[in-house]
């Protein structure tokens with residue numbers, strides 16, 4: 001069973017970004033599956049880089065939308081993205097330094113932070129676009 005089920009609750013009502021988020025949730029689920037099967041150590045080098053890559057691709061797309069419409073919280077939002085990427089990279093450094101529990105730590109972080117970001121920060125974009133009549 002998927003660890004994170006995609007429900008309406010996840011939708012931020014911007015179709016392109018919802019599609020990206022859906023893909024990200026699927027990476028998180030694959031990562032979780034791997035940990036459950038005791039293959040977390042492999043997943044750190046296979047699934048996690050894909051997740052990180054896709055995350056960066058997604059952040060650029062999301063930031064372009066915010067910039068295009070002069071979204072007022074653009075800078076603060078971009079900072080959160082930067083924090084998320086840096087934190088993930090830090091996990092790699094710790095993992096490579098020999099912390100064997102890192103797979104669980106990465107997953108906790110992903111789940112906690114990622115969920116909060118999409119359901120909190122990302123959800124604020126659409127009401128702004130709507131209030132300005134852009135959508």
Ligand SMILES: [Fe+2]
Pocket residue numbers: 062077081117121122
């Ligand atoms: Fe975001």
Ligand SMILES: [Fe+2]
Pocket residue numbers: 017021058062118122
């Ligand atoms: Fe996002």
